[in-house]
Amino acid sequence: MTDAQETAADLRTTTGGGPPDDVVVPPGGVPIPLLEPREGIPPVVADADALAEVVAAFAAGTGPVAVDAERASGYRYGQRAYLVQLRREGAGSALIDPVGCPDLSALGEALSGTEWILHAATQDLPCLREIGMVPTSLFDTELAGRLAGFPRVGLGAMVESVLGYALEKGHSAVDWSTRPLPEPWLRYAALDVELLVDLRDALEEELDRQGKLEWARQEFDAIASAPPAPPRKDPWRRTSGMHKVRRRRQMAVVRELWESRDRIAQRRDVSPGKVLGDAAIVEAALALPANVHTLSALPGYGQRMGRRQLDQWMAAVDRAKALPESELPQPGATPAGPPPPRSWADKDPAAAARLAAARTAVSALAEELNLPQENLITPDTVRRLCWEPPQRLDADAVSGSLALHGARPWQIEQVTPVLLTALASTA
Numbered sequence: 001m002t003d004a005q006e007t008a009a010d011l012r013t014t015t016g017g018g019p020p021d022d023v024v025v026p027p028g029g030v031p032i033p034l035l036e037p038r039e040g041i042p043p044v045v046a047d048a049d050a051l052a053e054v055v056a057a058f059a060a061g062t063g064p065v066a067v068d069a070e071r072a073s074g075y076r077y078g079q080r081a082y083l084v085q086l087r088r089e090g091a092g093s094a095l096i097d098p099v100g101c102p103d104l105s106a107l108g109e110a111l112s113g114t115e116w117i118l119h120a121a122t123q124d125l126p127c128l129r130e131i132g133m134v135p136t137s138l139f140d141t142e143l144a145g146r147l148a149g150f151p152r153v154g155l156g157a158m159v160e161s162v163l164g165y166a167l168e169k170g171h172s173a174v175d176w177s178t179r180p181l182p183e184p185w186l187r188y189a190a191l192d193v194e195l196l197v198d199l200r201d202a203l204e205e206e207l208d209r210q211g212k213l214e215w216a217r218q219e220f221d222a223i224a225s226a227p228p229a230p231p232r233k234d235p236w237r238r239t240s241g242m243h244k245v246r247r248r249r250q251m252a253v254v255r256e257l258w259e260s261r262d263r264i265a266q267r268r269d270v271s272p273g274k275v276l277g278d279a280a281i282v283e284a285a286l287a288l289p290a291n292v293h294t295l296s297a298l299p300g301y302g303q304r305m306g307r308r309q310l311d312q313w314m315a316a317v318d319r320a321k322a323l324p325e326s327e328l329p330q331p332g333a334t335p336a337g338p339p340p341p342r343s344w345a346d347k348d349p350a351a352a353a354r355l356a357a358a359r360t361a362v363s364a365l366a367e368e369l370n371l372p373q374e375n376l377i378t379p380d381t382v383r384r385l386c387w388e389p390p391q392r393l394d395a396d397a398v399s400g401s402l403a404l405h406g407a408r409p410w411q412i413e414q415v416t417p418v419l420l421t422a423l424a425s426t427a
Helices: 003-015 048-060 105-110 121-130 141-147 155-163 183-194 196-210 213-225 248-268 278-287 292-296 307-322 341-347 349-369 379-387 395-404 409-425
Strands: 032-034 062-071 081-089 092-096 115-118 137-140 165-167
Touching: 048 081, 048 092, 048 105, 062 121, 062 183, 062 196, 081 121, 081 183, 081 196, 092 183, 115 121, 115 196, 121 213, 137 141, 137 213, 141 155, 141 196, 141 213, 155 165, 155 196, 183 196, 196 213, 213 409, 248 278, 248 307, 292 307, 341 349, 349 379, 349 409, 379 395, 379 409, 395 409
Parallel strands: 032 165, 062 115, 115 137
Antiparallel strands: 062 081, 081 092
């Protein structure tokens, strides 16, 4: 065991694995490398019997449960979970393979009513939901860090600044669909939940000290109660570089290539970008190549691409070129809500003045409260209020408008006075 490991082990023994006496590492303090999970790397749970044991252990545990999930973004199709990590007092840590155990609803039910601790919860909740794990209440350590005014809110930065430990983060972008998972990856995964409970407790104390704990609870409740996001309409329109595509025939090429790529990626279970890059799709749409030879000369369709692949992309281009005018895609629908702020000065100078005053007021208040502006109130909410302000300018009307746009009670309480003043100053 190295000196650093001995020091970390001694600190875990004396503190029960929790944070040091000082919540924040003092200036010049050296964080302690966290190199091994307390009970070692747990075995990977990959069958029904082992899963049943984990469900029983975690159901019998006490206190909140730390939860994390690893995906194979950039490697596999979709955003499914390829490893789920948990830790709870009385149960220890667990690593579960969702490939071998694709239904974790029994575990989700066993943890119903228990507070889940996640870091950047909105990133992991969709893939957890797919395998039957949905929290009824949660604590998001990243969001807590934002509300508490921490300048860096990544898990490693938070653990270091709040608890005084250094996490090794070298495996965050690996292909988690790899089987068997290498031991260093499993160690990294287990350490990701090792201190989440401690981090949660320290952040709760800090939020309470700042008078922001109720704010955080409202934010966490909003995340936990939010319904699943609906399927995105016309996802092909989000192709990177789409802004260059102006003509409807070119849009049809993007759509055909995107949908062909998506079918292939889904069938092969690989990331769509590994099948054909967005830049190549846009190049073909702009060029409208006449044949395979012309297509092969475009960026993204070079020598590494075989004739069969070129033929399938050319077939997609030809389908788009053959569509009658009535079946060509229309330009993107105008998004609901106000137009882009850059056009306000021409469309509605009074609204532009309201927005400028409101932004200044929100920025000043966010700085005073030591939290990001977008967490104090979303920019979209401010734009909607300024584009269509209430007819009666008083606190009740402004509060009602903010609530209608989804602002939480704590946000309404904080921003209503400054927004009312800003709107009144430009009336």
